[in-house]
Amino acid sequence: MEYVIEMLNIRKEFPGIVANDNITLQLKKGEIHALLGENGAGKSTLMNVLFGLYQPEQGEIRVNGNPVKITNPNIANDLGIGMVHQHFMLVDPFTVTENIILGKETTSGGKIDIKKAENDVREISERYGLAVDPQAKIADISVGMQQRVEILKTLYRGAEILIFDEPTAVLTPQEIQELIQIMKALIKEGKSIILITHKLKEIMEVCDRVTVIRKGVGIGTVNVSETNPNELASLMVGREVTFKTDKKEGHPKQDVLVIKDLHVKDARGLPAIDGLNLSVKAGEVLGIAGVDGNGQTELLEAITGLRKSESGSIKLNDKEMRNLQPRKVTESGVGHIPEDRHKHGLVLDFPIGENIALQTYYQKPFSKNGVLNFKAIYKKAKSLIKEYDVRTPSEFTPARALSGGNQQKAIIGREIDRNPDLLIAAQPTRGLDVGAIEFIHKRLIEQRDNGKAVLLLSFELDEILNVSDRIAVIYEGKIVAVVDPKQTTEQELGLLMAGSNRKEAGEVADV
Template sequence: MENTTNVIEMKHIVKDFNGFKANNDINLTLRKGEILALLGENGAGKSTLMSILSGLLMPTSGEIDVRGQEVEIKNPTVAKNLGIGMVHQHFMLMESFTVLENIILGHETTKGPKLDFKNAQQQIEELSQRYNLNIDPKKKVSEITVAQQQRVEILKVLYRGADIMIFDEPTAVLTPQEITEFIQIIKELAKEGKSIILITHKLEEIKRAADRVTVIRAGKSVGTFDVSDVTNNRLAELMVGRHVNMKLDKPSAEVGKTTLKVSDLKVKNKQGILALKGLSFNLRAGEILGVAGIDGNGQDELVRALTGMQHVDSGKISINDEDMTNQKVRKITEKGVSYIPSDRQKYGLILPFSISDNLALQNYYHQPYSSHHVMHYDLIHQHADELIKKFDIRTTGSSLPVSDLSGGNQQKVIIARELDLDSDLIIAFQPTRGLDVGAIEYIHQQLLLERAKGKAILLISYELDEIMQLSDRIIVLHDGDISGEVKPEETSDEELGLLMTGIKKEGNALA
């Protein structure tokens, strides 16, 4: 970078939570007009550091300079007035509000005694068009896809006039095409003189988007490097402190009988519109079937129908030759189905509950954990301690609230609970969303171990690398139906991208 003017300097930042130092003497600088990647394992202290910069947390000690002046960022309003805006990984949107209402919330302007919605809508539409975000301000947040919600968060920061922008895992739910568009957006923002901090675990994205990268590990600074000077392997090692296997060793599949059969499945979405339009596929024991597709093409409805959380309008779901269409959630689970949800905090965990309680959610009512309506907490805690050790969940004890764990360790709690069921069918929906390379490597290995045991795994993911590496077969969803089926060794990202846009595969050719 030619411009070396620092707009942010964080010096010797310490954040102590009752003796645990989430940030322990961290230094970070951000230059005007650059994209700085912030890299570290889940739990390394990245989000804590950025929460301090955005005014959500106060540091225990250290100094923050903004544009050369020492400041005390006591709350988000101070950060906003300093031109600092943050897009969080878990969106902070009101689902019952419109896009427009969410964007102006807390930043309203009036015309006489009334809110000036007309002027605000005009500004938002101009920003949306300028940065190719393509969002209808009049739609309710509950009516738009997760990827579109991400864009609303970006628009919210732009609308507030931030010129220092923090993005926390912004591409976790985006397709390859959307990621390319997002990178183009932030590069244009940087060209305009905005300064960007990009928290990401995706090493390829760092290479594509960032100018420099700051690596932190276990709450401490490892160093800052020009992106052009470091390899992906080196960044992975700096992040986790050990060698990371970037390439999966996946033996050939040994497939058995059909575990899951979906026949002519039709399911409506929340708005009453047909989201699955006669979907049919089979999944056999000992194989991983990848489901690729742009978010919003029926993935949510498929998963909800398979797990009993959404009514099937017509068609049939068979698990081990038994009709399980429209059965209750518990009956489906007890038939031998494990479910790793796409949003660990919303669907996978009860955050105020302890780790041991969360690990027992699927079997607390079975012996030996309960008998005659009496819970045996000593056995529940004992079993939790065994799972914590087996699945390497980093915690000081099973009685800790699961909300206190890092994202990666929260995901390990879900993986431990669901795989402990020893189910014939594992439904994994975005199993590595927002995780670092070390946690991704671990979870991929666990899924391959289950495959080797003869389990049938349905992998729904928006990460093409994940789909390509793990799957034995891939089906591509578009507009509620299958646009093609391919094998990972016989296809490419480009072909999958075309199938995802609705170009169907007929035989061996796209049509």
């Protein structure tokens, strides 16, 4: 069998940890090959070895049957290997074309020939159906478009083998479908793709074969046509996983959060929330469904004090808290799992133990007369790390060294431990594997069962349908419908999210 890439018995170690332990991965020409594993299983490490960012301690890499030494990404590019990273490597003030040619500039008479570069970029973009404007500034385009720029960057450098690292983690459902079409177009043109993911639905839809790794060890390679999501999930986490959230009938009580006629402007000063009304009760999970960019972020920022609102009312337990400082909001009984865990959830260079104390460090027993009691802080952190199964070498490890799933578990532990009356969970499972998702859903339901109010914002419709007791649909800064998850469908929600009214979307009992 002729393979375009062979990674044979690869071992990669970091201080105190074996990230890849004797792993073999073989990619056939013209296939989409999934690399599946939990957060922190060693998937990205293995691909960073292939791309030349890391050097393996052991093992051999072959390209088209020939042994190669890939000591840096330029050698990988020369061998026809390109990588689309999970966190994009783009310069915001530059145009699409400037980003794509960076480091590979073609010059004419000592000057960069930007016109020729723009034409080349446009030609590649049209050939693969990427629909990217070569002159657009990165800062002005959507996340989905930025990802296409990363894909174009690899194609511009002549990549025949493309590595996609968790490409759908930050995309809306529509963008995911578009990306799948792009991948199929690349395969038609004779490219080969390795797809790092833990989304089983996407593997079943688009991949030919899948290699599973668990805790740094290769578990095996299977044909997608001969497996199913349940089998892949148990290969990945080493036990059976339930996809349906196990929850009893809820018993909602009094209103905890009541929002009336709220108006909020976005960063450009345009209306983002336009006369919104919403209530969340004790003992319920209220899910907010909507296409990204319909005011969800501004709504949550207004509730949590991160953004000033123009007018209206936000009451928590009958107390007005519109435009309070963020600390006053959290002290009044709000827990917040933020949408962007790196920007708003963690101080990445602080130890994970200190991150767990970020909301309470100034209170007893963690502080006395303004002096921090690190012994108490780390003792508390240690117990929460254990309770929430945060996998970290120790409580002193910097937050940035943890995988996304473990960073998220630490934030959730911190917020729930404060016992808030209202828990706001924004994209709580974005980029996480099925094991971590199952764990987080259980914690949200536990909060509900303890009589707390939970406000869940997610772009994953199956998550919204699975976890919520009621679903509020947001469109252009207003709640346009409130539906019962047991009496609606993904199709109806999709139509409501796109602005159809309830009659057009199909009659559903209001709740």
